[in-house]
Structure formats: C-alpha cells, structure tokens
Amino acid sequence: MCKTGQTERPDILISGAQIVSPREEGPLVLPKGDIAVSGSKIAYVGPSPAPPQFQGAAKVIDGSGLVAMPGFVNAHTHAAMTLFRGFADDMPLMAWLTQKIWPAEARLKADDVYWGTMLACVEMIRAGVTTFADMYFFMDETAKAVDRTGMRASLSRGLIGNAPGAEQGLAEGKELCERWNGACGGRITTMLGPHAPYTCPRSFLEKVMEAASELGVGMHIHLSETEGEVRECKAVHGGLSPIELMATYGLFEFPVLAAHCVHVSDRDIEILSARGVGVAHNPGCNMKISSGIAPVPKMLKAGVRVGLGTDGAASNNNLDLLEEARIAAFLHKLASSDPTVLAAPEALYLATLGSARALRLEETIGTIDEGKKADIVLMDSRRPHMYPRHDMVSHIVYSARSSDIRTVIIDGRVVMEDGVITTVDEEEVLARAEERAQALVLK
Numbered sequence: 001m002c003k004t005g006q007t008e009r010p011d012i013l014i015s016g017a018q019i020v021s022p023r024e025e026g027p028l029v030l031p032k033g034d035i036a037v038s039g040s041k042i043a044y045v046g047p048s049p050a051p052p053q054f055q056g057a058a059k060v061i062d063g064s065g066l067v068a069m070p071g072f073v074n075a076h077t078h079a080a081m082t083l084f085r086g087f088a089d090d091m092p093l094m095a096w097l098t099q100k101i102w103p104a105e106a107r108l109k110a111d112d113v114y115w116g117t118m119l120a121c122v123e124m125i126r127a128g129v130t131t132f133a134d135m136y137f138f139m140d141e142t143a144k145a146v147d148r149t150g151m152r153a154s155l156s157r158g159l160i161g162n163a164p165g166a167e168q169g170l171a172e173g174k175e176l177c178e179r180w181n182g183a184c185g186g187r188i189t190t191m192l193g194p195h196a197p198y199t200c201p202r203s204f205l206e207k208v209m210e211a212a213s214e215l216g217v218g219m220h221i222h223l224s225e226t227e228g229e230v231r232e233c234k235a236v237h238g239g240l241s242p243i244e245l246m247a248t249y250g251l252f253e254f255p256v257l258a259a260h261c262v263h264v265s266d267r268d269i270e271i272l273s274a275r276g277v278g279v280a281h282n283p284g285c286n287m288k289i290s291s292g293i294a295p296v297p298k299m300l301k302a303g304v305r306v307g308l309g310t311d312g313a314a315s316n317n318n319l320d321l322l323e324e325a326r327i328a329a330f331l332h333k334l335a336s337s338d339p340t341v342l343a344a345p346e347a348l349y350l351a352t353l354g355s356a357r358a359l360r361l362e363e364t365i366g367t368i369d370e371g372k373k374a375d376i377v378l379m380d381s382r383r384p385h386m387y388p389r390h391d392m393v394s395h396i397v398y399s400a401r402s403s404d405i406r407t408v409i410i411d412g413r414v415v416m417e418d419g420v421i422t423t424v425d426e427e428e429v430l431a432r433a434e435e436r437a438q439a440l441v442l443k
Contacts, residue, residue, distance in 0.1 A: 009056040012037035017063025021368040022349040037374040040412040065382040071130025071375040072321040073355035076259040076280030076309030080116030083437040084314035114141035119433035121149040127402035128377040135193040150415040156193030156220040161204030196222040218255030225260040243268040262292040278305040278358030285311035307355030325351040344397040378407040
C-alpha cells in the first residue's frame with residue numbers, strides 16, 4: 001500500500017489507530033494502522049508500523065484508542081443561518097420562510113454572514129465535518145471564513161430569479177466563481193445557486209445555465225422539497241414535476257447538486273440517475289419541517305449519487321452530520337418497516353464518500369486512500385458507549401457522539417487538536433455571532 005517513491009519524511013504520522021474507510025462495496029476496516037500525511041495529501045495508509053520511509057514525521061499523533069475516518073461531508077447547508085438557530089421553530093415551511101426567515105434575511109449585512117459562517121465552521125469542525133456545500137448571500141464573506149478556519153467548501157450564491165435584484169444576484173454569483181473557484185489551494189470550489197424552480201422562472205434559469213457554461217461550473221438547487229411545490233409545478237407546467245421540468249430546460253446537462261428531492265416519482269429517480277445528479281438528503285430538516293421522507297433506498301438502488309446534508313441551523317437545528325447519518329438509518333428503517341434498510345455501513349458511506357460523490361469530489365475526498373486529500377478525523381473510542389467492541393462501524397453510526405471527535409485534519413493541516421480549535425479564537429467567534437444574531441432578530 002505504500003508509495004515506494006516517497007523520499008522526504010512526512011509532515012504528520014498517525015500511528016496505531018483503527019482505520020475505517022467507507023467504500024461502495026462496504027467499509028475497509030484496519031484494526032491497527034498508520035496514516036502518513038505529506039503536504040495536503042495522504043502518502044501512506046497501511047498496517048502499523050509504517051515502512052521506514054514514512055517514519056520520522058515532523059508531527060506524530062498517537063492513535064491508540066482512536067478511530068481514524070475520512071472527514072464528514074455536509075452536502076447541503078446554509079452556513080450563516082446559524083444566526084437564526086431557534087428563532088423560527090415549529091412552523092410550516094412556507095410560513096417559516098415568508099413570515100420569519102426572508103424578512104430577517106433582508107436585514108443581513110456582509111459582516112453578519114461572515115460571523116454566522118465562522119460559527120458554522122467551528123461547529124462543523126467540532127463535529128468532524130471537513131467539507132460543506134453552501135448556498136447563501138454575501139458569499140465572499142463565507143469564502144473568507146472558510147479560508148480562515150481551514151475548511152473545505154463548495155460555495156454558491158443563492159439566486160432568487162423572481163425577486164428584485166435577480167440580475168445583481170447572478171452577477172455576484174458569477175463573480176464568486178471567478179474569484180474563488182479553486183482558491184485556498186483548491187479547498188474552495190464554486191457553483192451557481194438558483195434557489196428552486198418556483199423562485200427561478202425559465203428565462204432566469206437560461207441565464208444561469210449560460211453563465212454556468214461560460215464559467216465551467218455546476219449548479220446547486222432545491223428540488224421537490226414539499227408536496228405543495230410539486231403539485232403547483234405540475235399544475236402550471238402541464239403535469240411535469242420539478243425534476244422533469246428541469247430536465248426539459250436542460251439543467252441536467254450541467255453537474256447539479258439537488259437538495260432534498262423528497263417527493264419524487266420513479267420517473268424522477270430515473271432522470272436523477274441517468275443524468276448523474278447529486279442528491280443531498282436532509283432527513284433531520286425534512287422531519288422537523290414535516291416535508292416528508294425522501295425515497296433514498298430506492299434512489300440508491302437506482303444508482304443515484306446520494307449524500308447527506310443538514311440544511312441550515314435554522315431548520316435542523318445543528319450541523320452534526322454524524323447525527324444525520326443515524327437519523328437517516330432509523331428513519332428509513334421505520335418508513336420501510338424493514339430493519340435491514342440503510343444499514344450502518346451504508347449510512348456512514350452517505351456521510352462521507354456518498355456526499356463526496358454528490359459534490360463530484362470523490363476523486364479528492366471521501367475515503368482514506370493514498371493520493372487523496374488528508375481530510376481525516378480522529379474519534380475517541382475509549383468511551384463507555386463504544387464498548388464492547390463487537391462492530392466499530394455500527395458503533396460509529398449508532399453509538400458515537402460528535403463530541404467523541406478529538407482531532408480534525410483538513411488538507412493536511414491540523415485544525416482541531418485534542419478538542420481545541422487551532423485556526424481561530426472560538427470564544428471570539430461565539431461572542432461575535434451572538435452579537436450579530438441578536439441585532440438581526442430584534443430590529
């Protein structure tokens with residue numbers, strides 16, 4: 001498994017950890033292994049001890065009692081909505097949007113988004129999330145927060161095509177792509193972010209697609225989230241569902257990340273699979289908003305690229321993807337009356353490699369393999385809820401807590417070490433975010 005051409009000592013050596021790396025065919029589990037990191041990439045994964053050429057690292061992390069996994073990938077969120085956590089709970093989706101969220105968002109300023117995103121990044125790092133896909137406003141500020149915290153992100157400026165300022169929003173979305181795509185050593189990638197078919201008429205979507213073609217980027221969009229959305233779309237567009245409608249528009253000629261896809265038909269699923277559309281399944285948010293249950297087992301069987309997302313903290317109310325994996329497994333077992341559905345290995349796959357595939361980043365992240373980016377989390381397995389040691393993959397999904405994550409490495413850089421965030425002042429982030437949030441909702 002080692003690369004014989006390695007001549008320089010690695011930057012980091014994780015020694016003697018239990019390694020769990022998801023695969024489509026089932027996870028690779030190495031009871032005691034080493035991981036060597038050189039620069040931003042994994043140089044060696046294999047049994048302990050690592051060969052001599054991987055010894056003598058500048059930093060050695062004792063992996064005894066720790067589980068090493070690829071970082072979790074949050075396939076859909078609105079990071080700065082941490083500022084609205086707990087502000088508009090227990091409401092139907094459209095009332096939640098029109099009565100609470102959209103009016104509050106109209107007061108957002110760039111500084112709000114910066115500190116809201118900083119809060120989100122700290123929360124996600126603590127939960128072992130190393131990559132997230134974000135759609136929001138003032139995305140330059142989001143990118144700055146990603147840069148400062150050391151996270152990896154796919155960013156899109158949210159676009160509302162039927163609202164005043166739509167053209168300005170599209171211009172800002174294009175500028176985001178031009179300025180930040182591939183930035184921060186490749187940690188930031190970009191997409192265009194048309195919000196949804198019901199907020200973006202065809203004429204506007206055609207402009208978005210034209211821009212995507214010019215820029216060579218994909219799109220992040222909400223599709224078929226609620227029954228009402230699908231019903232209205234069919235009534236207005238000759239019986240076509242939102243997914244069928246987007247197919248007729250040519251949207252799926254581009255790489256697309258589709259959030260939710262709750263109310264989908266067999267025909268919709270065929271389209272999603274055939275066009276390689278990434279689907280971000282958000283079970284926690286969908287349950288809380290009562291949007292419904294996406295037919296994820298059926299999508300997976302059809303070969304759809306399904307990953308997991310939290311959605312924003314205003315509708316979840318956290319950014320804990322490990323919790324999302326557990327919820328997904330339990331929800332689909334209950335919905336199908338079948339305890340074998342979405343077993344623990346598959347749930348862990350969705351939170352890592354599945355989400356990476358949904359974002360079309362599977363060649364870069366999502367597993368612990370030589371040559372991939374060193375996005376690694378170390379979980380403490382020496383906790384009462386992690387014993388006895390029958391099945392570590394089962395324990396990760398069904399028993400572990402995000403607070404068990406001790407160390408997080410992103411792009412070869414330690415961003416949290418033994419429970420301490422190393423890239424930013426966490427106390428400052430909490431104080432600034434609280435200040436911005438209170439100013440927004442009290443106006």
